[in-house]
Amino acid sequence: MPSIDVLNYMGFLVLVHIAPFLPEELRRLRDLFSISVLGRTTGEIKDRSLLCARLVERTLPYCFTKAAQQLCQTNRHDVAAREWLSKLESVFLRHTRDFAWMSELSSLLVRLPAQEAISAVAKSEQEERLRRLFANSSMLWERTTGSELAVEATFRDQLQSVHVPAALFNASVPINSSVFAFHLARVAFLHENSYERDAPLSFTxxxxxxxxSLITCFEEDARANLPDFASRHSTPYLGRHFLHQTSALQLALRAFDELLSVQRIWKVDLRFQDLPQTSARQLFFIYFALDNCESADHDFHANLLPAEQRVNLPLKHVRPFAEAFGCRDQNSKTVTGVSFCDVLRQGVK
Known part of the structure; x- marks a missing residue:
């Protein structure tokens, strides 16, 4: 390739990477920035401030992480977030044995490393780690396991750590309120969805x-409801994917039930003033559906499962959802006639 073409290409890449700072007329460059830098299209192309924040995070990730940590610390949000996450871990540990495929040894293997992490969070050692983080930038390499603007928690096996992005916590909702339990359930679903995939297991x-058997059950459901998508992807992959999604949703619901203080302490069902006929359980599932709202951009959906299927398919295999909305009995068949895939042990509700 001629050197002049190489230079032109490099110059074009520079323009793409600084697209958030360029005039509004250059929308196509911002589209390319979204695809090349973020790896996907987004629905926030007009929101230049958010694109600029993503560019800064991409260019100076450690500084961005430190700024996010300092902001949380200033608002005392970091302490509360750790406390809530510790409670989430406790819920997960108590209920791992509820899954049909978990042996006693598997439950033990999952509980041991996480229990140590919970103890560390509960002690003053966590504050010392935070002080070292601000003083020593080399710790940021270990601390930063993912984007603070990401919408999904990630598990890093090498560090045995779960990174929960700051963006998952809605700072506009008082953390000491019952309403925050709805947002916590969102974190629970995304957190457990990543953690459960990498948990150490020992099978009998x-x-x-x-x-x-469960993977096969979800495969059959995927083939019946997503024939076009299943033809482009491995059905065993889809079976495992929906198994993870449904399992995470079950644990998120348990976290919601246990951490909704107004219901646990006063035995009162939390209802919003403008939605008096909607129960707390129904609101939980509504929040789950809303969390999957996304751009209608065709390119965005080209290789992704449609949002309605990501929501509907796991919900069909969660009995509390059918009970909350008065759906038909799901003991044996789903609405589409596919066998009900029960991820929980017999007798566990």
């Missing part, structure tokens, strides 16, 4: 057979 013949 019975638990392995149950796991394979």
């Amino acid at each position: 013949d019975e638990s392995r057979q149950k796991l394979e």
Whole structure:
């Protein structure tokens, strides 16, 4: 390739990477920035301030992480967030044995490392780690396991750590209020969805057979409801994906039930003033659906599962959803006639 073409290409890449700072007329460059830098199209192309924030995070990730940590510390949001996350971990540990494919040894293997993490969070050692983080930038390399603007928690096996982005916590909602439990359930779903995939497991013949049976069950549902999408992807992959999604949703619901203080302490069902006929359980599932609202951009959906299917398919296999909205009995078949895939042990509700 001629050197002049190489220079032109490099100059074009520079323009793409600084697109958030360029005039509004250059929308196409911002589209390219979104795809090349973020790896996807977004619905916030007109929001230049957000694109600029993403560019700064991409260019100076450690500084951005430190700024996010300092902001949370100033608002005392970091302490409350850790406390809530510790409670989430406790809920997860208590309920891992509820899954049909979990043997007693698997439950123990999952509980041991996480229990140590919970103890560390609960002690003053956490404050010392935070002080070291601000004083020593080298710790940011270990601390930063993902974007603070991301919308999904990530598990890093090498560090044995779960990164929960600051963006997942809605700072506009008082953390000491019952309403925050709805936002916590959102974190619970995304947190557990990443953690459960990488949990160490030890299978017995019975638990392995149950796991394979569940994956097959979800595969059949995917083939029946997503024939076009299933034809482009491995059905075992889809089976495992929906198993993870449904399992995470079940644990998020348990976290919601246990951490909704007004219901736990006063035995009162939390209802919003403008939605007096909507129960707390119904609101939980509504929040879950709203969390999957996204851009209608065709390019965005080209290789992704449609949002309505990401919501509907797991919900069909969660009995509390059917009970909350008075749906038909799901003991054996879903509405589409596919076998009900029960991820929980028999007798666990």
